Amino acid sequence: MPDDDIFLLRAAAPAAARPAPSWAKKAPPKSKAAVRPAKTTWRKILAPRDPHEHARKIAENVIDAWYQSHGGSSIDVPLCTVAALALLRQPEETGNGLADWIMAREPHELPQLFKEIYLGYWLKRPDLIDRAVRLHDWAWNPDPDPHQLQAVQAVTHRALNQGLLDLTGHDDPYMRAETDVLSPLLTGLRHKSDKKWRGEYHTPPGVTDLLANMLVDKDFAQPDLAIREPTVGSGTMLRSVAQRLRDIGLNPHDYHWYGNDIDALAAACAAVNAIIWDLRPNCFIGCADSLALEDGGHAKTLAEAKDSFEQRDRYVDTANTIVASRRAFRLVADLISGKGATSA
Template identity: 80%
Template sequence: MSDDDMALPRAAAPAADRPIPSWAKKAPPKSNTDLRTPAKTTWHKGLAPHDPHDHARTIVENVIDAWYQSYGGSSIDIPIGTVAALALLRQPTEIGNGLADWILNRQPHELPQLFKEIYLGYWIKRPDLINRALRLHDWAWNPNPDTQQLHAVQAVTHRAINQGLLDLTGHDDPYMRAESDVLSPLLTGLRHKSDRKWRGEYHTPACVADLMVNMLVDKEFARPNLAIRDPAVGSGTMFRSVAQRLRDFDLNPHDYHWYGNDVDALAAACAAVNTIIWDLGPRAHIGCADSIALEDGGHAKTLAEAKDAFEERDKYVGTATAIVASRRAFRLLDELMETAAA
C-alpha cells in the first residue's frame, strides 16, 4: 500500500458547514490595485493564499488551546499523535472535503480505531518508521481509554481540520506536503519551557533552515547517492529544507541516503512521521540514541532495528496470508461437500 492510498471513505451523512477561521478571512481591498487573481489552491471555502509556516503555527496554537481547554492532561504524546495521524492522510481533490467531513462526523470513541488504522496502513510499507513513532500512537491501543481524554482528542481533531491541516498535508504532491512542519512547533509548544531547557531542545526555525540550505546546497553539490545526516534531527526540519531544495532542482529525494538521529524519543517519533509525510524515500532512517556517546552516531543500531522491523512485518504478513488462504480453502471444501451431498 502506498502512502498516496491512505484515504478513507466518504461519510453518508453530510457534515455541518465549517466556519472560515478568523485568521483566514480576507479584508476588503483598499483599491482596484489590490484585486488580484488568487493562486489555484485546494483550501477549504476559498481561504486566501498565505505563508505555510504561518498556517502551521496557527494550527498548532489552536490545537494546543483545544487540548488544554478540554482538560486533555499532561500526556502531550496524545495530541501530537492525533495531529500526526491526520497529517498522514491524503485528501484527493476529486472528493473535495469529503475526507474532512467524514472524520468530523466520528464520535470520540471511534477516533482511536481510526488512528490505529492509519498507522497500521503505513506500518505495512515502513514498519521501521512506524515503530519509531510508537510514542505517538501507543495510546490508541488502550483498551480502557479515559472518556475525558477522548473528548479532548476529538476537540484537537476538529480544531486541526477546521484550521486547514489537510490543506497543508493532504496533497498528493510531496512538495506541497513539505512546505511546512506542523509537528515541530506542536512538540515545542506543548512542552513546558523548563522541560525544553533541561533537554537542550531548540528546534531550528523553518525560515532559518531554508536560508542555510539555500546557501549551502546547489545542484553541483547535490549528487545522487549523497548521504545527508543530522545527529540532532529534532522533528526533521533540516531534512525538509534539503528535500525541498532538491526538488527545486528537479532531483528526487529518493535518490539520497537520509539518516537522522535524536536522543529524545518523542522528537524522533515526529521525525519518523515527517519522513513519511515529506516522502524522503526508502533510504531514509530515523534513530533514537545519543549521537555523542555512540561512535557512529547510532547509525548501525538504527539500521539493525529497521532490519528487525521489516522481518517482523514479513512474519506477520506471512501468517495473515496463510490464515486467509486456509479460510478460502475451507470455504471451498464446504462448497464441494454441499454440492456432493446434493
C-alpha cells in the same frame, strides 16, 4: 505493497450531509459590475500565505483545544492525533469530504481510525512507524479514558477546521513539505522547564531554509549523497534540504537520509514527517545519543530497521496463512453440505 501507494481510508458509509465549513468554501466568481472587493472569508484569515505561520496557528489552536478540554499531561496523544491526520491525503478535487467524514466520527471511533492510518503505513515502512510508537501507542489502549477521547475529538475538529489538510493533504510531496506541522506543536506542548532540561530548541524553518539554499546546489548534491542530521529534532533541516533539491530539479529519492535524536518523541515526529515529506526509500530515523556512539547511531538504526521489516514480513505471512486456511475451511464446509457440488 508498492512504495508509491498512498494509503487511503477504507470505504465507509457516507455520513449525513452537512454544510461545508467556511474554510472550505470557494469564493464566488467576481462580477465585472462589482464596485467593492468581496468580503474576506474565514479561510483567508485562518490560512496565512506563509505555510510556517499557518503551521504555528494550527499548533496554537490544537494546544488550546487540548488543554481547554482538560486532556491531561500526555502530550503524545494530541501529537498522535495531528500526526495521524497529517498522513492522510485529500486532493483538492475531492473537496472537503474527508475532513467532514472524520469530524462526524464519535470520540470512541477515533482511536480505531488512527490505528488504521498507522497500520496502513506500517505495511510499507514498518521501521518508521515502529520509531513513531511513542505517538500512536495510546490508541491501542483497550479501555481508553472517555474524557480524554473527548479532548482528542476537540483536537481533531480544531486541526481540521484550521486547515491542516490544506498543508498536508496534497498528492504533491513538494506541497506537503512546505512546512513542518509537528515541530511547533511538540515545542508548544512541552513545558518551558522540560525543554530547558532537555536542551531542546528546534531550529526555526526560516533558518534551515536559508542554510539549505546556501549550501545545496547541483555540484554539491550528487546522487547517492548521504545527508545526515545527528540532532534531527522533528526533521526540519531534512525538510529544507529536500525542498531545495526539488527546487533545483533533483529527486530526494536519489539520496540517503539519516536523522537521529536522543529524544524518543522528537524522533517519532521525524519518522512521521519522513513519510509526509516523501523522503523514502533510503530514509532512516534513529533514537540514540549521537555523542555516545562512534557513528552517531547509524549502524544501530539500520539494524533496528532490518528487524522491523523482518517482523512485518513474519506477521504478513502469518496473516496470509490464516486467510488461506479460513478460505479452505469454508470450501470444505460448502462441499460437505452440498453447496459446492456440481450437477453431473
